[in-house]
Amino acid sequence: MEDAPMDDKAKRMRDLLSSFYAPEPSMAVSHSAKFMSLDAINSPSFDPDMYMDLLVQKSNLEGLLQRHVEMAAEIKNLDTDLQMLVYENYNKFISATDTIKRMKSNIVGMEANMEKLLEKIMSVQSRSDGVNTSLVEKREHIEKLHRTRNLLRKVQFIYDLPTQLGKCIKSEAYTDAVRFFTGAMPIFEAYGDSSFQDCKKASDEAMATIVKNLQAKLYSDSEPITARAEAVVLLKQLDFPVDNLKTKLLEKLEQSVSELQIESRELSIASNSDDLSKIGTLSDSVPSMHSGFSTNQASFDDFCASVRAYRIIFPDSEGRLIELSRDLFTKRFGTIQHHIKKRIFSSDLLVMLRVIWTDVTVMDEVLPEAALPTFSLEAARAAIRQYVANSFSHLLLEVSEALTRVQTRPKEELEEDSSLQIALESSKKAVIQGSMDLLLEFRQLLDDNLELLAKLRDLIIDWVQEGFQDFFRSLDDHFLLRAGRNTSTNQDPSFIDGTQVDKVLTGLVLVLAQLSIFIEQSAIPRITEEIAASFSGGGVRGYEYGPAFVPGEICRIFRTAAEKFLHLYIHMKTQKISILLKKRFTTPNWVKHKEPREVHMFVDLFLQELQAIGTEVRQILPRGLIRRHHRSDSTGSTTSSRSNPRQDKMVRTNTQRARSQLLESHLAKLFKQKMEIFTKVEHTQESIVSTVVKLCLKSLQEFVRLQTFNRSGFQQIQLDIQFLRNPLKEIAEDEASIDFLLDEVIVAAAERCLDPVPLEAPILDKLIQAKLAKSREQKLAS
Structure with a gap:
């Protein structure tokens, strides 16, 4: 609330000063009117009645009294400011008056000095004109003598030119010879057929020799590229046709690029020609690669110099130079890619990239357009x-x-x-x-x-x-x-x-x-x-x-x-x-199978294959948590299989009755025993071996279902399966599942048997013991 009066005060002071110093009152009024509002007291369009009406409407009695006090203070401040403004301007007026007085006193003697200076200048000018008038004849005579002297020197130079050219030919100073001859060309063109006929003829013969020598230097392989470039420049100064020279020089430049490419290719062949087994490690061949990239530096410097000279000689050939430069670096990167195919280390790659990037930087200074x-x-x-x-x-x-x-x-x-x-x-x-x-x-x-x-x-x-x-x-x-x-x-x-x-x-x-x-x-x-x-x-x-x-x-x-x-x-x-x-x-023909006398040899082969599996899995698979499923006598153990009352009853009854009882017993077992035969395969020894054994027994059951057996065939199956019980349970470590699957095989054989009468327990044990004894003898013999 206190800032608003100060803002109004600042505006009024600015307008007051502006109106005081304004050249024209109308301009000050128009300028300040832009910043005046309708209720601004200092504006020309101020309406006191409207201002009072607005003030009465917006303020109460206390506000009016407060505004009265503020306006009284502002009036007092304005009076003070006006007094200070008048005082300051009065001092400035006094100072300006003093300055004008000093300037007037200083200018009083200046006019007399200016008149004296003008008189002296006029005197000097007149004396200078007199001197020039008296010396003009002598100056013209001196200039005439100087021109005559220069002409005599030129004439003497023309007469001495054949001798000078001969000396240049002997010293191979072809640059000086061309400079001398081009300097004499204007005189030969003007007086070569009259006064200086003999000199012109001798000079032409000498220049013909020089042109021949320059051409020979250009085509010489022993000459450096800079010397050949200089020869081209001199021939161009002699107005010799250089189109064929441009072609020749370009061929030389292309040949230098080809040599660089051949060196890179030979480097690639040399570093990969030996067998890695003879070299030792790949890093042993790195020095050859590094040295190969560094030994090309001299040739690359020559190439850069050639490009620089070629640009000077033939400015219109940048396109071909760009093509040659890019072709060079394409081949060099091709060499790196060839090494990469042969397997290199990152240190080797970094060395080659650094060498190439250095060359790229140098070449970019020579030919940035590429x-x-x-x-x-x-x-x-x-x-x-x-x-x-x-x-x-x-x-x-x-x-x-x-x-x-x-x-x-x-x-x-x-x-x-x-x-x-x-x-x-x-x-x-x-x-x-x-x-x-x-x-x-x-x-x-x-x-x-x-x-x-x-x-x-x-x-x-x-x-x-x-x-x-x-x-x-x-x-x-x-x-x-x-x-x-x-x-x-x-x-x-x-x-x-x-x-x-x-x-x-x-x-x-x-x-x-x-x-x-x-x-x-x-x-x-x-x-x-x-x-x-x-x-x-x-x-x-x-x-x-x-x-x-x-x-x-x-x-x-x-x-x-x-x-x-x-x-x-x-x-x-x-x-x-x-x-x-x-x-x-x-x-075999199972219907005509003979009475079993021993365990069949396929059992040995079967166990050998399972042992081989166990040998493999034990090498790389860990052992798992052993989960043995032991089987009670009610579900059929090894002992119960030998002395099962159901099998004794099958001997004493006829074939159809035994088969019926066997099927009924099998169905009862399925409903009674609920076990999970095939579980999820794990990455353990036991899981792999057990799964293989179970799958093999299921395959065995399916093969049995496809055959028809007589009593002897059925008994042979019974003998083989009974012998497998203990070894398979030791291998698979899951007694309940193995017993169950083995019983499934026997039941399947009984179902497919014409007369399913099993072997008696004593005979079964005798044949099994005989097989075990024979196996022990074979192990001892081996």
């Missing part, structure tokens, strides 16, 4: 992207070689207890250590201070992340191909390209399953951590494409792959044993 930094940036982008992709290809090859060494090992070596374990560890090392080494290599590219790499930093980060994503996808495809699975077709999983699955090394499939688990649980988290620490950022590829590296997707892929390989291993092993079982049941 835009070589931008051109080289694109070429380096392609080379580095190829380096990143090629590094991942070599990593994939290393993992593949680790698996190939397992697959190509002799069968005897694969049967050892540690062969698959060694294979798994070498594969793990190839994946994780190879990935860490690649990250270190790529990190060197990011940490280097080369300007070229700084511009590509975000792209390199994206390429590394995309490379890991594509690498693990390719690795998954490679695993599937190694396992004999063709993901591009929907063919029978038992056949791959017309080849049976059992021809694929089963141990390799098991290694792939465990390797996939390792990649999901260990490799991907560690690689993700390293990428987050050192390769964060990027984003050049655009947000619409999503992140370059997606660990969750890779983990899901290899989790699925591990399950596929585990089931494939079980399928392959089961299929191999099923072929053995099928051959066993399709070969």
Whole structure:
């Protein structure tokens, strides 16, 4: 509320001063009117009645009294300000009067001095005119003599020109010769056919010799490019046709580019001609690459000098020079890409890029129109992207070689207890250590201070992340191909390209399953951590494409792959044993089978295959939580199978009654016993072996259902199955499930038997003991 009066006061003071100093009152009034409102007291359009009406309407009595006090104070202040303003202007008027008086007193003697100065100037001018008039004849005579002297010198120079040209030819001072001759050309053109005919003829003969020598220097390979360029310049000064010279010089320049390209190509061949096994490591060959790039520097300097001289000589040839320059650096980057295909380290790549970028900087100063930094940036982008992709290809090859060494090992070596374990560890090392080494290599590219790499930093980060994503996808495809699975077709999983699955090394499939688990649980988290620490950022590829590296997707892929390989291993092993079982049941004539005398040899083969599976899984799979399902006597144990009252009753009754009782007992067992036979397959020794045994027993049951047995055939099946009980329960460690499945086989055989009368318990035990004794003898003999 206190600021408003002060604002009004400031406005009134400004208007007052403006009206005081304004040249015309009308201008001051018009200027101040812009800032006056209707109720402004100092405005020309102020209406007291309207102002009072507004004031009475807006304010009460107390407000009117307050406004009265304020206006009284303002009037007093204005009077004071006006007094101060008048005082200040009075002082200025006094000061101005004093100044005018001093100026008047100083100007009084100035007019007399100016008149004296004018008189002196006029006197000097008259004397100068007199001197010029008296010396004009002598000056003209001197100038005439000077012109005559210059003419005599020129005449003497013309007469001495042939001699001077001869001396220049002997000393090869062709620049001076051309300068002398071009200086004499105006005189020869004017008087060459009359007064100086002999001099002109001798000079022309000398210049013809000079032109011939200059042409010889131009075409000489021993002459440096600067000397040849100088020869071209001199010939152009002599008005010699240089179109053919331009072509010749361009051919020389192209030849120098070709020589640089040949040196780069020879470098590439020399550094890759020896076998890596003889060289040792790839870094041993690096000095040759580095020296090769540095030894080309002299040739490159000559090339730059040639381009610089060529631009001066032929300014209209920039297009061809740009083409040659870009072609040179294209070939040099091509040499780098050739090395990349042969696998180089990032330190080697950095050295070559630094050398090329230095040359690019030098060449850009010589020929900026070629835009070589931008051109080289694109070429380096392609080379580095190829380096990143090629590094991942070599990593994939290393993992593949680790698996190939397992697959190509002799069968005897694969049967050892540690062969698959060694294979798994070498594969793990190839994946994780190879990935860490690649990250270190790529990190060197990011940490280097080369300007070229700084511009590509975000792209390199994206390429590394995309490379890991594509690498693990390719690795998954490679695993599937190694396992004999063709993901591009929907063919029978038992056949791959017309080849049976059992021809694929089963141990390799098991290694792939465990390797996939390792990649999901260990490799991907560690690689993700390293990428987050050192390769964060990027984003050049655009947000619409999503992140370059997606660990969750890779983990899901290899989790699925591990399950596929585990089931494939079980399928392959089961299929191999099923072929053995099928051959066993399709070969004999079961209707005419003889009385059983011993356990059949297929039992030994069956157990050998299961033992081989156990040997493989023990090498690389961990032991799981053992969950034995023991079976009570009511559900049929080994003892009850021998002395089952139901089987004794089958002996004493006829065939149809025994079969009926057997079926009724089997149905009762199904309703009574509720157990889960096939559970989820886990990555443990027990789970794999148990699943294979159960699947084989189910296959055995199906093969039995396809045959028809007589009493002896049925008894042979009973004997073989009874012998398998204890070994299978020890291998599978699941007594209840094994007992159940073995009983299923016996029941299936009884269902398909014409006279299902089992062997008596004593005879069954005697035959089993005989087989056990024979097996012990064979083990001792071996």
